[in-house]
Amino acid sequence: MLQLVRRNAFGRMKRFRMHDIIRELAVDLCQNYRFGVKSEDYICGGTLHRDGRRLVVHKLKKDIHHSFSSIHGLRTFITLDKSMPPLTLLPLISENSRYMTVLELTGLPIEKIPDAIGDLFNLRHLGLRDSKVRYLPKSIEKLLNLLTLDLCRSDIHELPRGIVKLKKLRHLFAEKETVSGRDFGLSSGVCIPIGLGNLTNLQTLQALEVQDESIKQLVELRQLRSLKICNVKGIYCEHLHESLVQMPFLSYLYVGASDKNEVLMLNTLPTSLQKLRLNGRLPEGTLSRGSTLFQGVEQNMYSLRLSWSQLREDPLPSLSQLVNLTVLHFFRAYNGEKLTFLTGWFPNLKHLSLRDMPNLKRLEIKLGAMATLESFTLGSLNSMAEVPPGLEFLMPLQYLGFFQITRDFLKLLYQCPQLVCTQWQHTLRDDDDDDDR
Template sequence: MIKELFKDNASVLSSILAMDIMSLEETLKKYLEQRKYFIILDDVWDPEAFNDLSRMFIHNDKGSRVMLTTREACVAAHASPGRILTLEALPEYKAWDLFCKKAFPRDTNHECPTELKPLCKEIVSKCKGLPLAIVSVGSLLRVRDKTVEEWRRINEQLSWEIINNSRLDHIRNVLHLSFIYLPTYLKSCFLYSSLFPGDYHFKRKQLVRLWTTEGFIEERGESTLEVVAECYLKELVDRNMLQLVERNSFGRMKKFKMHDLVRELAVDLCKKNCFGVSYEDQCGGSLEMNGLRLVLHKLKKDIQQPFSNMHQLRTIIAPGGSKSSFTLLPLLCTESRYMTVLELSGLPIEEIPDAIGDLFNLRHLGLRNSKVKKLPKSVQKLSNLLILDLYESDIHELPSGIVKLKKLRHLFARKTIDTDWRELASCGSVHIPNGLGNLINLQTLQALELEDDSVGHLGELRQVRSLRLLNVKAIYCRSISESLVQMQYLSFLDVNASDENEILGLNVCLPNLQKLSLRGRLAEGALDESSLLQAIKGQNLYSLVLSWSQLREDPLPSLSRLSNFTRLQLSRAYNGEQLTFLMGWFPKLKILVLRDLPNLSRLGIAEGAMASLEELFLVNLSSMTEVPSGVEFLLPLQRLPFREITSDFLALLRRSAIRGDRWWYTLRD
């Protein structure tokens, strides 16, 4: 930069090479001191580099400006408040215009030939709005024969072209530079994510648990590995290596994806480094394996032959959508003795071989949505197991030796019974044998069917963050409350009563609780008297679901004191006839669900109530004879579904002042 500024001053240029850093700084400061300047710092990677340079920029009140471009959020954060511009992917029409200008520069109005248009649309779609890719691919196609056959070949081989065509080197170089600048601890996490299908939407918890079981996460102070993994995830988003797709109602990152072009680079690196292999949509035959990890995409049939290098395999993942019954599982259990992750969720597997107990290094066993009915007794030998996922499987009872797995951190065993979640007992769980208290490292327990002998051991699970309890009786509530006090990290609690007459009398203060669901009868006054629902300093409760509460008194005045709510659901929770949301109530609420409130006939919303509401669901409110008043005050409202309404109520809606583009409906059967 200094050489550029002093290119017309030979004396200064000749002395630059002999200057130390302090002298260079002073030289630049003197040059800028009396000038109005505009300096662009392009593609800055290191915040420290910007800090060093910024010391030389004089604030001389002459309207000078410094602009920097970067792929790193930590560098962009050095900009003045309100001066950060995040570049988004080009919208479809702009991406098309840019492509046509590069691919057809000599054609009238850069118009795409009619016969090539469908192929061009596909090619542009694969670029996902990335200007660099659109310009590069468009320029590549500009010199190709403009025939359907040639352009179809390019479209089908675009992934190969990006990795291998020398004319697209600059795309690879830009993407590869991003990978090189990743800290070592992030590189494996990034490559791992590329093994999943293109456009696959990762869930935060899914990635965090897989990275943890793979051993990618380094300890940081007193934080759990899961907390550190979430920090890694945020770093990859901040570095634009993963794209944030969705946040939950209280702003926490929820879903992610990887840009197709970034994924192509990463898949190539995976192959070259024997990191892992993707196997997609094959119809049997032999699989050439040269990697430690295998991700199976949408298998239509079984893989009939053993993998090459099967003994080296450490991870197998089936992300869903496969129809294979995976008959090679018994052979894997004997040949791949160092298996770490076995994630077979969604596969129609019916039986787990006894030999699975020989996988001494197994840390993750996923059988979610499988047809497995029983686990072999040999699972008690999996002493390194961290995650056991039996969610929505057909397993009803765990072997007695399961309580020997003292490293187990996450146990998922919920089974949905009523998919509409209208019945009180809408879900069930597996029976956990005596010895629950041995699982002292459990962070997730979903769900536990409480029995007389298991209630007393809950308090020994002091590391639990997420807990779902079923079959809760009133006589258990005191013991449960005493146990919950021991769970200082608890952030999610779901409590389900054994029947509609059992009162959920929980009275405990849980300052770190973020999500609470109470499914069962509540005593009148419980919302005011229970410490569980009191507004205290530092209250973190964002989400509340009350179902089958049978409250006669209006719950809103009591609940309105909890001002941090972003989601509130009342289902069969209130037997009264009217609900009114007053000014100032629920200022952060984004999602409100009112469902199965049979006596509710009037719903009013005052101006200034629920000032942040984005989604309002009104479901099966059979006594409603008036359109809710005050909806027009909900300016941020984006979705307003009226579900299971009568034809008469629909006629009222159509005559109301509610804008037609804000609501939709389904009629009652």
């Protein structure tokens, strides 16, 4: 009854299409239980239905602020209307809907959270993503039942001390807008005061601006499944290593250095790790043949993204041990002149991106390498003077792109017989418009 539309790079089900019969049944249930209906259907005579438990506001045409005084049983409030005036909404909800469990205000131009938010003692989910909130009130420490706190892309840079009292908290999203581009990319998060180790039930922590105290307490978070940390300095790596080996369930890890000269000294990874992203310089020998970094994760690792690694040795022989890798991205990761994909390497790879490696002159692909590749992107490889030999072995591809290339290299692409019957995209270094072929 649910039809599969798309899988992700790992082969997991990502998107479904609902069968018509199921959709009609879902709409009927929503109407019966007053869930997910449009605001104009939910509001009768300017007053909310008093028996309503769940309210999803979409394209609001009337002011419902005064109507909250008549509804005390509301458990879930979700707004999809980004233009809704928020000035008096939160105080009304806090005063009249004390048993609220889900409060989702993503995208609203809220700048301040009232102290009364602490009265929602039953709250499980608080969503302030893409808001203008700059700080959380001290009363947030009263939300002892809170499971999810979503502050992603808000203006909050530091959490109040009382946040460490929320011992049931499982998911904390606080990543800021990522600054990326040709310069060193920086992701930022929030600073957590002394007591991070009290949040022992955390499963998701994205993103933490590590400091001397927080990096030491990270070892207590042994239930983590997803961890993203920023502002990492070389002196923190020993504590980070001690923490990672104590996380048996960790599947996603992002480590971002404080600047491009800081060296990320990582020796081993949790055997459960599936997705790894490192943004920062790696020491010599990290990805040599004798490296122990990926020991124990050869079968589990599905996605690897290396940025600003500045490696001198060829990393491919070491990475070829990751037989189930489906995503591989290099951005300023390699300073050498040659990369060769040998026969049998990366048998399950689907997405490959090689960008900003100015010294790379030759990229060679042997028959039988990357046999399942679907997407291949090359960008800003300024020293490359020939179309990669063996590119024809990858055809046909669902996507092929060449970005920030010279006009001379573009002429070589047009003359390449392997690309005559293939769709591909490109952009030029002089900022010409994109062309398709």
